Amino acid sequence: MPAAQRAPVASIILCVDDEVTPLTIRKCVLEKAGFHVITAGSAKDALEILRTTNVDLVVSDHLMPEMTGAQLVADVKRMHPTMPFMLLSGVNDLPDGAELADEFLSKLEGPETMIGRVRLLLANPPSSR
């Protein structure tokens, strides 16, 4: 296919959450917005996927057992300093370490806000330090 007619390549988003149902629905919402979504059931799985797969952005829940989203963002940034990272939380407060994330979003902001912020983040990725 000629490059001009080709649809833009869908960005790949890694979605991380320990709860299956919210994760699945979130995946569908992002897919509906036109993204390609890979899911991980834990921070550990997420790190494994990041080692082997090219990902454009990470959307992670914060409150997870074993390793929280805030802890994940530290590891991710160590591996890929310019990797856009969005931290979701059921709580409005910024947890410790959340400042490493490029975006912190309350789950209550709703799907439209989430999609808008994802787009914004992909359009303005963090520059490498």
Add this chain to the structure above:
Amino acid sequence: MMTNAAVGRQRSAKQTMTGFDKVNILMVDDQPGKLLSYEAILAELGENLIKATSGKEALEHLLKTDVAVVLMDVSMPELDGFELADMIRQHPRFQKTAIIFISAIHLTDVDRLKAYARGAVDYISVPVIPDLLRAKVSVFAELHRKAHQLQSLNSELERRVLERTQELRERELEFRTLADSIPQLAWMTKADGQVFWYNQRWYDYTGLAPGEVAASSVRQLLHPDHMDRVLASFESSIETGQPWEETFPLRAENGEYRWFLSRALPIHDVDGKVIRWFGTNTDITGQLRAEQALEDQAELINLASEAIFVRDLPGVITFWSRGSEVVYGWTAQEALGRNVQELLNTRFPESRAIVEAEILEKGYWHGEIRHTTKSGNEIIVASRQALKRDYLGQAQGFLEINRDVTEQKRTENALRASEKTAAMGRLAGTIAHEINNPLEAVKNALFLLKDHASLNPEARAWASMAENELMRISHITKQTLSFYRESQRPTQVSLVQVLDDVTGIHARRIQLAGIVLNKQFECEGLINGYPGEMRQVFLNLIGNAIEAMSDGGILSIRLYPSVDYRNGFRPGFRVSIFDTGSGIDPAHKSRIFEPFFSTKDAKGTGLGLWVTRGIVQKHEGALQFRSFSSEKGAVTCFSVFIPAETKVLRAKMPAQTSVED
């Protein structure tokens, strides 16, 4: 001239009146007839008449009895009168015995002389003239009697002198015993003030032996600080003769000084001249200590912040401590003598009679009572009351100690309320947090559902409705959760920034409602806190103000440096938000900070002001409001005070260096 009979009568009268002692008159003559005639002549003298017919017999009588007068015939056969007189005189006992010679012969002058020379006292010639004989015998008898009386008087006198001496000796002993047994130290000085005697207690106290006492010893024992004063005043008393009294410390044997009240009185002779001084020193150390202890206790009572007072059985105040003056505002002068019930308008939790009966029965009572102070304020005091008895055990009145707990009660109530609020906030926060996760999933699911191609318009409408209701749930949990944040870090917040943000967010609504916005920021308002929460406080307050002015009005927002009047004048900032909207219904004023209280019917959650106040309290600030309504309209003002520095939030602030990292 007195007749014989008259003399005799007089004598017998005298005898009965004065205790006349009969004396013995010895009559010696060899002729019994003469003896009889003498007896007849002398009988009327009323003395004892003893008859002897020979010198020998006369001697026997003399030896047996005390004879006042011997009447003897000069010429007797065996032993003549002169010889008998010689014998009598030789005996020492009879040397002074009176002898009257009677001579039957005509005597020569020589005989007379001879008779006198032998110690005879008198001489009578024959023929005997009865009156003469009686007169002579009577004189000698009287002489003897007088001599006898004199002698017995003498011996009486001697006896009395002995007795008196004994008495004095006993007195002296009594004095010593007394002087040594009194609890005082006692001493005596000469007229010049030189001490010559101390009692045993003085030696016991000073530890000095009687031999060691020198004139300067008092100087050694007197406390140096009092030496000059005491010595000067004693010298002054010595000069003037006025009684002396001083109080000073004296050193005891163990080196300790004890306080004495010292007194000395002058002792005068019959002419009123001072011959010596008698002094005593009374140990008053215990008394002084007891007085000191009493003073200390009185001082302690006055130091106490509690109101301490005493009332008698009818309720009249007899003691009023300094604490009472502070608590009730009445001075002791005003309170003493007044009835406590009338002065303080006491209100007991139960009837006064029951309380007083309980005190009388058990001896004490404690509980909370209400009093009215002088300025008319009602205060609550924690009261302890006890029965006061006199030394006979009779109930005399009541002792009362009252602590003002009004402020404490108020604080307790406020604390209880705020604890309740905090507990409720925590509970709500926890619930909201649990709701958030499924809520997001449902929201996302509805997002996917509402545009689904398979839905017909009606189903789509239902989905949309469900989405709208979910928005409300989100709103509630969001506001509730914002109150429950413990992991967030406080940071520096600019109140100007926050207020600009909030008015910016509301700019469209302000414009649409035709509201005139008047901002007056007098400072930057830098505080330590949570920016998101601060934003929420003003979003709520300004949002409410805008809502109250749907038909336009004036919204004034003022930020200025201020102090917290209610909390130790802490410096900080105050934001006042005035609106000219619909005002607050007076009936709602006490309820607007309650959770789930709303005047906006279905539109409001009833959590806005509750959360707002919670956030302000968390920042150690204060939130107040006022609302005035008149015919022209209403003015409502919400005032938020936030301290510039807070202890709680500061502790959570990260160190400056780690922020720069």
